[in-house]
Amino acid sequence: MIEIRALIGLLHLIGLYKSSHVHVNDIFSPDGTGLDICRAVMSVQRFKFLMRHLRFDDLNTRDERKAVDKLAPMRELIEEFVQASQKCYSVGEYVTLDEMLETFRAKCAFRQYMPNKPAKYKIKIQALVDARLFYTINLEVYVGVQPAGPYAVENSTTAVDTKRMIQPISGTGRNVTMDNWYTSVPLAEDLLTQHNLTVVGLGLRYCPKKNKVVLLLSTMHNDASVNEGTPKRLPEIISFYNSTKGGVDVVDRLKLNYSVARTC
Structure with a gap:
């Protein structure tokens, strides 16, 4: 649950910076152009994994x-x-x-x-x-x-x-x-x-x-x-x-x- 809350927090932070259309690799870039706090919270691979698999509905019912x-x-x-x-x-x-x-x-x-x-x-x-x-x-x-x-x-x-x-x-x-x-x-x-x-x-x-x-x-x-x-x-x-x-x-x-x- 802590990790999911962290993900939601990152999504809001990315929205605050008006970066919802910026490629995720650029947001997590370590060359100084990305958002450092995102890399401090989780890796780009973990961010992608959670975004791809997170669901708010039970498909079985x-x-x-x-x-x-x-x-x-x-x-x-x-x-x-x-x-x-x-x-x-x-x-x-x-x-x-x-x-x-x-x-x-x-x-x-x-x-x-x-x-x-x-x-x-x-x-x-x-x-x-x-x-x-x-x-x-x-x-x-x-x-x-x-x-x-x-x-x-x-x-x-x-x-x-x-x-x-x-x-x-x-x-x-x-x-x-x-x-x-x-x-x-x-x-x-x-x-x-x-x-x-x-x-x-x-x-x-x-x-x-x-x-x-x-x-x-x-x-x-x-x-x-x-x-x-x-x-x-x-x-x-x-x-x-x-x-x-x-x-x-x-x-x-x-x-x-x-x-x-x-x-x-």
Whole structure:
């Protein structure tokens, strides 16, 4: 277990140096161009061996588990990560709810095909993130319709997804910032009355298009106060939305820039 923890630590360190695409032999190079700490922890041969043989799933029971769960190969790992994230940190008073798209080329029943994107196959992940410090407090991989069983969840509306995502902060008085994919009046009212959470959301999908009218919904703001500190004297609700809307987008950029993913 100590060696596996050391391996995970090295992967994070390599990601910190933005070297996830650097050849492993160059990272462990002894000529002064590599990362000396990597060679101090383990040899390059041992690093390659662990990377090639490390698995997070039991192949012997995979088919049985996949019969009731499309996410079976990764379910336990993801759930433990989310539980640890919630246990180790208490998010601030403002959080952001949005979706991320993770590039994924391997065969997968629930990957999304996006012909207009450079990477055409992606997996959709919904995330709840601290709007100021960009810490992920909850996430859920979208797998579509699950087989009947313990992992079947309702995905009929975004309101259902939202109520599931906000469970870790339900009743805490925090604010959730969301875009027009999630925003609705019934949802905002329900989160306020049933979960003690305020909402600041961008527009509604059935309202005027972009560049025509800027429409926001808020159960946090009670008046039309203007932020005098902005050049355009923006309404306070717009200034607040702009300052808290990008939490998930920042996480998306950070995990791309400091990726720990490696083929070896």
